[in-house]
Amino acid sequence: MAKSHVTTSVNGEPQEFLCEPGDTLLDVLRNELNLTGTKEGCGSGDCGACSVTLNGRLVCACLVLGVEVEGAEVGTIEGVSSGDGLHVIQEKFLEHAALQCGICTPGLIVSTKALLEENPNPTEEEARYYLAGNLCRCTGYDKIIRAVMDSAETLRGAV
Amino acid sequence: MSEAKEFKYIGQRTIRPDGYDKVTGRATYGADLSLPGMIWGKTLRSPHAHAKIVSIDTSKAEAHPDVMAVATFQDFVTLQSESIAGGEGAADVLDVARNCLADDKVLYHGHAIAAIAARTERAAKDALALIDVTYEILPPVMDVEEAMKESAPVLHEDMFTNGYDEKPSKASNIATRVEMKMGDVDAGFADADVIVEREFRTPTAHQGYIEPHACTVTYSEDGQSMVWCCTQGHFDVRTLTAKVLGMDLGKLKVIASEIGGGFGGKTVIYQEPVALVLSKKSGRPVKMVMERDEVFIATGPTSAAKLKAKVGIKKDGTITAMQGWMAYEAGAFKGSPMMPGVMTMFTPYDCPNVLVEGFDVVVNKSKVAAYRAPGAPQAEYAAEMVINELAEMLGMDPIELRLKNAAKEGTQTIYGPKLKRVGLIECLEAAKNSPHYQSALPEGQGRGLAAGFWFNVGGQSSVTVNMNPDGTGTIVEGSPDIGGSRASMQMMAAEVLQIEPKNLKPIIADTENLPYSQGTGGSRTTFATGMAVIEASEKVVAQVKERAAAVWNVTAEQVEYADGVARNTAGEDAMTLAEVCKSAEKTGGQISGNANINARGAGPSFAVHICDVAVDKETGKVDVTRYTAIQDAGKAIHPGYVEGQLQGGAVQGIGWALNEEYVYNADGVMENPGFLDYRIPLASDLPMIETIIVEVPNAFHPYGVRGVGETGIIPPLGAVGYAVGNAIGRKVEELPCSPPRVLALIQNG
Numbered sequence: 001m002a003k004s005h006v007t008t009s010v011n012g013e014p015q016e017f018l019c020e021p022g023d024t025l026l027d028v029l030r031n032e033l034n035l036t037g038t039k040e041g042c043g044s045g046d047c048g049a050c051s052v053t054l055n056g057r058l059v060c061a062c063l064v065l066g067v068e069v070e071g072a073e074v075g076t077i078e079g080v081s082s083g084d085g086l087h088v089i090q091e092k093f094l095e096h097a098a099l100q101c102g103i104c105t106p107g108l109i110v111s112t113k114a115l116l117e118e119n120p121n122p123t124e125e126e127a128r129y130y131l132a133g134n135l136c137r138c139t140g141y142d143k144i145i146r147a148v149m150d151s152a153e154t155l156r157g158a159v
Numbered sequence: 160m161s162e163a164k165e166f167k168y169i170g171q172r173t174i175r176p177d178g179y180d181k182v183t184g185r186a187t188y189g190a191d192l193s194l195p196g197m198i199w200g201k202t203l204r205s206p207h208a209h210a211k212i213v214s215i216d217t218s219k220a221e222a223h224p225d226v227m228a229v230a231t232f233q234d235f236v237t238l239q240s241e242s243i244a245g246g247e248g249a250a251d252v253l254d255v256a257r258n259c260l261a262d263d264k265v266l267y268h269g270h271a272i273a274a275i276a277a278r279t280e281r282a283a284k285d286a287l288a289l290i291d292v293t294y295e296i297l298p299p300v301m302d303v304e305e306a307m308k309e310s311a312p313v314l315h316e317d318m319f320t321n322g323y324d325e326k327p328s329k330a331s332n333i334a335t336r337v338e339m340k341m342g343d344v345d346a347g348f349a350d351a352d353v354i355v356e357r358e359f360r361t362p363t364a365h366q367g368y369i370e371p372h373a374c375t376v377t378y379s380e381d382g383q384s385m386v387w388c389c390t391q392g393h394f395d396v397r398t399l400t401a402k403v404l405g406m407d408l409g410k411l412k413v414i415a416s417e418i419g420g421g422f423g424g425k426t427v428i429y430q431e432p433v434a435l436v437l438s439k440k441s442g443r444p445v446k447m448v449m450e451r452d453e454v455f456i457a458t459g460p461t462s463a464a465k466l467k468a469k470v471g472i473k474k475d476g477t478i479t480a481m482q483g484w485m486a487y488e489a490g491a492f493k494g495s496p497m498m499p500g501v502m503t504m505f506t507p508y509d510c511p512n513v514l515v516e517g518f519d520v521v522v523n524k525s526k527v528a529a530y531r532a533p534g535a536p537q538a539e540y541a542a543e544m545v546i547n548e549l550a551e552m553l554g555m556d557p558i559e560l561r562l563k564n565a566a567k568e569g570t571q572t573i574y575g576p577k578l579k580r581v582g583l584i585e586c587l588e589a590a591k592n593s594p595h596y597q598s599a600l601p602e603g604q605g606r607g608l609a610a611g612f613w614f615n616v617g618g619q620s621s622v623t624v625n626m627n628p629d630g631t632g633t634i635v636e637g638s639p640d641i642g643g644s645r646a647s648m649q650m651m652a653a654e655v656l657q658i659e660p661k662n663l664k665p666i667i668a669d670t671e672n673l674p675y676s677q678g679t680g681g682s683r684t685t686f687a688t689g690m691a692v693i694e695a696s697e698k699v700v701a702q703v704k705e706r707a708a709a710v711w712n713v714t715a716e717q718v719e720y721a722d723g724v725a726r727n728t729a730g731e732d733a734m735t736l737a738e739v740c741k742s743a744e745k746t747g748g749q750i751s752g753n754a755n756i757n758a759r760g761a762g763p764s765f766a767v768h769i770c771d772v773a774v775d776k777e778t779g780k781v782d783v784t785r786y787t788a789i790q791d792a793g794k795a796i797h798p799g800y801v802e803g804q805l806q807g808g809a810v811q812g813i814g815w816a817l818n819e820e821y822v823y824n825a826d827g828v829m830e831n832p833g834f835l836d837y838r839i840p841l842a843s844d845l846p847m848i849e850t851i852i853v854e855v856p857n858a859f860h861p862y863g864v865r866g867v868g869e870t871g872i873i874p875p876l877g878a879v880g881y882a883v884g885n886a887i888g889r890k891v892e893e894l895p896c897s898p899p900r901v902l903a904l905i906q907n908g
Contacts, residue, residue: 030191040371041834042451044835046835097172097803102182103368104419129843137807137839139806
């Protein structure tokens with residue numbers, strides 16, 4: 001089957017790629033653009049390891065087709081930190097030991113960033129429900145939630 | 160060691176050295192390596208739970224232009240049954256091979272039959288439909304009790320039960336029967352004022368790591384091969400893969416990628432030898448990545464179990480006898496964790512009269528793999544539920560009852576040795592004084608409490624500490640880092656070398672850069688690999704003293720080393736570690752220390768958990784409202800990651816107790832192979848998990864370390880199970896306490 005040509009923007013950089021109609025955005029990011037920071041845990045939208053933003057909206061990259069991102073703005077974990085340092089959320093995840101194996105971490109950081117952009121002052125319960133689509137099997141979420149709440153407080157203070 | 164030992168770095172909450180790569184997406188996991196010319200492998204799996212393979216015709220697949228290689232069991236070398244150490248416990252190499260690709264029978268839904276390598280992942284997957292397999296379908300055996308019956312269909316005609324004085328004449332699904340005893344349980348029960356005996360069931364549950372199994376491999380014309388994979392033990396991957404393929408160890412390099420969770424489930428091999436066959440046949444690098452449903456149907460899980468626990472007690476709370484019976488499902492091949500179940504069941508209690516009988520039983524489910532304290536959660540769940548019931552019957556506080564009978568230094572275990580210094584009493588006291596236990600239970604809720612015991616292991620660890628000319632160093636170790644262990648290694652080496660942890664970089668070497676190291680399992684890494692790190696670092700210090708002594712023309716004994724500085728006790732001279740390293744080329748060459756050890760003296764870790772639940776009486780849904788995990792770490796090297804182990808273990812146990820179970824249809828097909836229907840805990844399901852780290856040092860480790868990784872999954876089954884029963888006024892016997900099961904208990908009693 002003929003491949004489709006897609007022009008898009010990933011983390012603010014223009015990108016072009018060829019993909020088959022059935023290729024997901026996750027396939028494209030990982031296999032065509034070599035952006036392997038976005039992880040595949042389930043391929044069915046249940047685990048959140050492939051969380052990315054599409055035109056600012058949080059989505060599972062495994063549930064978006066590659067051809068759907070024509071003309072769109074895609075944001076991945078690779079775009080969270082600036083060149084000269086970590087994002088506050090990344091720093092807080094490290095400070096709070098909010099990761100063990102780290103496979104869910106990119107998705108959780110992308111989701112946390114989306115949460116705090118939508119709601120800079122979430123309650124613990126709001127944070128827990130917003131992040132309910134990001135499975136973590138190692139931590140029991142305690143330290144993740146602490147890192148998220150601390151990030152929110154720090155980011156509010158920085159404004 | 161002294162309990163009051165002062166540490167410079169141990170006990171701090173440092174930033175883990177591998178953290179930056181993990182929060183930025185740079186860290187490379189099992190599926191993240193691609194190589195030039197690489198093609199993709201996919202696996203054909205059995206749709207049947209039990210069937211003879213009459214024929215496999217791969218000719219149509221082989222003729223397809225996108226297909227570059229096809230593999231079946233016939234591509235493995237001819238193997239004899241042979242038990243080899245690997246992973247957590249021994250494995251039979253023939254069973255390992257027949258699990259990687261089925262021989263003449265498929266033994267579970269999802270059993271691998273053949274694999275295809277093709278130019279793209281999709282082409283490989285599509286081409287699987289071109290393989291024709293003819294089956295003769297057999298009735299499946301899906302339940303441990305059914306499988307033990309004489310009339311049950313037999314999975315392996317050559318399997319005769321081990322553990323009886325005379326070899327049975329008839330093949331059986333019971334692989335092994337074990338009995339362990341001490342004292343006289345009959346006399347003990349005769350002495351008891353109250354006896355409670357109950358039966359319990361626990362479900363098939365999966366480790367549930369978020370990263371599916373993945374590998375990328377190359378096979379060279381001269382037989383030199385490379386496997387990159389996510390594993391808890393790359394040296395064991397080498398051993399098992401080389402056996403299955405008849406290779407020399409020296410020709411197989413295994414590189415451990417970053418690992419996205421394992422919990423015991425990544426101590427075995429599935430795709431690695433298959434991918435190497437495909438690579439050899441195609442002449443290309445091959446990548447194989449499982450999909451989530453494959454992970455559920457064909458890897459892990461842990462044993463479903465049927466258990467009985469019987470405990471006799473005097474009115475004053477003295478336990479007089481404890482008796483257990485358990486049958487564990489091994490899955491398709493022998494080797495459930497029944498034995499550690501037998502050994503751990505009653506170990507938290509100092510009772511002279513104990514008898515436990517266990518059965519390892521094959522059924523038509525995927526072969527079980529180790530899961531965090533393998534075998535212990537099921538067995539100790541049964542014991543803890545009965546202990547709690549006895550406390551309630553006697554009107555005794557469950558902590559006081561446990562304190563009265565708690566295992567301590569000198570307690571005889573059923574499996575042989577007497578316990579050394581352990582921290583169960585300290586954990587119980589901490590539980591009693593905890594804010595959680597001191598708080599009143601909210602109206603309408605239920606509370607449960609349970610203890611847990613796990614041995615922890617030592618074993619072989621190899622470490623080299625290489626110093627650089629600027630005084631920084633590299634810690635080369637062989638234990639894949641699954642939860643932050645590099646931070647602990649860095650801190651322990653820093654403690655010996657008395658330099659900032661950040662000046663030492665820990666790395667996980669591949670199988671060619673270090674001698675054999677056992678995998679990360681059995682809560683052994685911070686203990687055993689930590690010991691090797693300490694010993695290797697001490698060798699560096701010894702060399703630093705020698706080099707400084709040579710410069711000052713004194714003996715090494717006249718040099719003191721403290722705070723990162725070597726000092727001449729016979730003069731005023733001083734050199735920093737960096738200065739000694741910088742001048743190393745003039746004093747005999749570069750400085751490094753190594754230690755290849757087989758660590759003995761692992762210290763058991765005890766835990767006590769407290770759980771409060773609220774039960775929705777209309778739906779049967781259970782919410783954990785408060786949870787506290789208390790555990791003896793010996794010494795917490797990095798308290799943040801120790802707390803993480805306690806919390807993570809607790810939540811896996813909560814998931815097991817409340818929701819997680821394999822659901823099979825009448826044909827033995829798993830019906831919930833995804834995270835939507837096999838529901839592991841979400842952030843929104845849980846409260847914060849309070850932790851209390853107890854530190855009763857392990858005298859056999861220089862800093863007092865016990866392992867902490869596994870014990871935390873044991874108490875939740877009993878603590879949650881009892882809390883649910885307490886909330887609804889019913890006896891919980893079967894896990895998980897999922898809404899339909901709890902609702903049935905509420906409605907039917």
